[in-house]
Amino acid sequence: MKSLLILFVTSLFIIPKVEFTNVAAPGAKSTGAVHEKFSNKDSSQLIRFINTSSLKNLPDVIKDLSATLNETIFQKEQLLGKDGFTIYMYVVTCNNAENSAAVKYRVNDTIYHLKLNRFNQVAEDKALAATLIHEIMHCVLLNIYNRAKQQELTAQNSILNFGLNKNDSSIFFNNDFFIQMNNGEAGQHELIYRLFYPQMVSLLKRFASLHKKTSLSNGEAENLMWSGLQQTSAFKKLPDEEKKSTTLSILKAKGIATNEE
Numbered sequence: 001m002k003s004l005l006i007l008f009v010t011s012l013f014i015i016p017k018v019e020f021t022n023v024a025a026p027g028a029k030s031t032g033a034v035h036e037k038f039s040n041k042d043s044s045q046l047i048r049f050i051n052t053s054s055l056k057n058l059p060d061v062i063k064d065l066s067a068t069l070n071e072t073i074f075q076k077e078q079l080l081g082k083d084g085f086t087i088y089m090y091v092v093t094c095n096n097a098e099n100s101a102a103v104k105y106r107v108n109d110t111i112y113h114l115k116l117n118r119f120n121q122v123a124e125d126k127a128l129a130a131t132l133i134h135e136i137m138h139c140v141l142l143n144i145y146n147r148a149k150q151q152e153l154t155a156q157n158s159i160l161n162f163g164l165n166k167n168d169s170s171i172f173f174n175n176d177f178f179i180q181m182n183n184g185e186a187g188q189h190e191l192i193y194r195l196f197y198p199q200m201v202s203l204l205k206r207f208a209s210l211h212k213k214t215s216l217s218n219g220e221a222e223n224l225m226w227s228g229l230q231q232t233s234a235f236k237k238l239p240d241e242e243k244k245s246t247t248l249s250i251l252k253a254k255g256i257a258t259n260e261e
Contacts, residue, residue, distance in 0.1 A: 046075050046084030047136065050111075053091035055121050057213075061128050062089075064211040068203055074140065079158055085143050086111040087136070093118045100131045100228070100254070103138045107146075112139045122255035126214045129207050130224040130253075133200050137192045145181050162195055186231065193232045200225045223249040 047069055049062050073079055087103075094117045101120070104113040114135055120128055147155035156172065164176040180187035192200075204221040208214045223246045229235055235243065 045070070046077070046080045047139075048084065048086040049089065050086060051089045053089050053116055055091055055116060055118075055128075057121075057125055057128060058089070058116075060213070061125050061132065061211070065129055065132055065203075065207050067210060068206045069136075071206065072199060072203060074136070074199075074203075078154060080140065080143060081147055081152065081154055085139060087114050087139060088112065089114045089116060091116045091118050091120075101135050103135050103142075105139075105142055112142070119255075124214070124253045124255065125211060126204065126208060126216060126220070127224060127227075127250070127253035127255075129211070129214070130204055130227055133203050133207075133225070134192070134228045137196050137200065138188060140196075141181065141188055141191055145178070164194075189229050189232050193229050193234050197225060197229075197234075220249060220253075224253055226250065227254075 045066070047066070049066060051058055051062055069075055088111050090113070092115055096119075099117050100123075101117060102115045104115065114132075116131075120131065123131070144155050144158055148159055159175055159177045162177060166172075166175050167179070168174040177191065180191045183190075201221045204225055205216060208216045208221070226235055226246050227250045230243075230247065235246075238246070
């Protein structure tokens, strides 16, 4: 089996993959001292967050998103196993706004490292929540993938329950889940759309209902959750006008200037 790609980057468009250290990207500007602003390290939580970033809106976004996750399939042992996982968040300065975030994971790591672009400080809370939801889905897939490789029955059953094709019914690891996971970022994005997109939209809508600073117009949750999935086969099949309006909606919520109406 091909070795697992250790870095997956989320952005509005496909960008080059870059290696990162555990705390900051090589060549990134120093962010100075950081202080933990939010942590839900409660062992009863299957998805736990440690925030050391300086993004001022992030603690409140994480708080309401964490509460939202508790009401969904992403807080069930059947999907995430009994231990779940922890996401460590930090901020770096990048040269442009397109690289919203990236999850870094190496084999034998015990937590996922989520790098957030400092440009996120101009994003609306709903766009920041959409970015986090997308990155959490990468962590969910990696969590299932690694547990299944370790022969954990719960993880293997989760994969079977996804209902994906098996190229050879006698070999479990020929399931399309593994084929897509070993296809790097592109394959993971296909899985994220096929397996989780409706739940991601529901998560964002529920987040907006809890988060006092956020409101969503009709169809906006669907638009925002396409962020990072614009190279998937599903997005490419949308009518051109819908693709354009969706992209403009994402850019606006992220605070990225555009001259298009």
